[in-house]
Amino acid sequence: MPSSFNVESADGYERLMGRWSKRLAPLLIDFAGLADGDRVLDVGCGTGSLAFTLEERPGLKEIAAIDYSPVFVEAATRRNTDPRIAIRQADACALPFEDNRFDRAMSLLVLHFVPEAGKAISEMRRVVRPGGMVAAAVWDHYGGMSGMRMMWDTVVMLDENALPLRRRYCFQPMMRPGEMKESFLSQGLDEVEETLLLIRMEYHSFEDYWAPIAAGEGPLGKYVAGLEPAKRKAVDAAVRAAYEAGEPDGPRSFASVAWACRGRVA
Template sequence: MTSSFNVQSADGYEQLMGRWSRQLAPLFIDFAGVADGERVLDVGCGTGSLTFALPHAANLSEIAAIDFSPVFVEAAIRRNTDPRIHIRQADACDLPFPEGYFDRALALLVLHFVPEAGKAVAEMRRVVRPGGVVAAAVWDHLGGMSGMRMVLDTVAMLDEGAAQVRSRYCFQPMMRPGEMKQSFEAHGLVDVEQTSLLIRMDYRSFEDFWQPIAAGEGPLGKYVGSLDPGLRAKVDAAVRAAYEAGQPDGPRSFASVAWACRGIVPTV
């Protein structure tokens, strides 16, 4: 297995995470840097949040994008109208590109879903030229995803299985403080920097917040979809009460923080 993300449909993913990935992408690009004329690789492109933001940041010569999920690859190819962008299915731990081909390799919100995340870092380093940049960002599920922690902490009070899901969710690869930086350095990258990127996830209503999870999207959706009807009804009601927090249903805003890390491929 090269991805632990649960995919039902591209549209469902867009409602669950794609809309927020698009909001995070410009912040990540600013941190990772891009320059005119560069070749850039997007590892784990999903539906294209980073891929299609890159041409707006610089006049790039080539953008390659890969994802392990055929659902995501098909959706991204359908969206693409830029001849510089090439999208294909591939494994982040076995990139189908020659050594030193790219100026930068970027991974937005993917390494935490790669069980052998260190292999993906090594592959990104391999395909980037000396002096080029490897950069990645992952959500801080333990301390930085207030909306999802609200759900997990609420449901964990109802079901021991949810407590186990919470433990796995909060400590996926690359999520502990300094973990990505240590991995980048262990794989030979230099001048490694790690920081945090902040966005807000704004929802119109509880339905807007809960629908993609209720439909089975993502790790939480997989758990919710496994519940028997009685427990499922309790979970739905408890999460709604947590979202509403004693006020009428309506707009809510949740702060969401990602760890971001970048390093340089050494020149000697």
């Protein structure tokens, strides 16, 4: 099942989101828990934020990682130097592993881009042994991503064509309170808990904030790349004004919240 996330390049994704998913990965790992000897699956590894954070735990026996995007798989494979890590292209809704293969399956910032997110959770449960843990985190786009919402809310003031795109961004799967928990329960997981994880996204300047969007990365980047020149110039100027907020250009810090859920395999 393909992801709905727009990928232009691995480097562009790193600037847009990879650097922040690296900050979120340790929080998800702590929430999911680990034990020496664990075999862990990273579902939707992207450029490797979660897999390479798991790599820092020497007691893990195996780290398998999959992603649907060949761009991400190639980038993560090129970066990998740990023999415990195996990365392959695969579908989150049809995992290429036998039942009960892993002790834990984790998914970081992926389920909201999977059209059939419940099926992906079911697949994660299938490949985890009884007593093992399934855990996932997604951004709270509606209420917890102040820096990104600022972009969308600015853009829709200039172009009503962006209104349905903002709605889709804010209400992607698994983003409403309790939605992931309900899906985990519906897929037969036990002891299901949902919580919030908080990081801050810190930018050196407007260029640092806007460049990956301007290059076409992600849902907003895809929209911006398709604008005619005059409207593109107006959008660039308006988002800059929102970022600067009347002060000189420079560092800014935005609170960013993710929903996280975990459940035990019966």
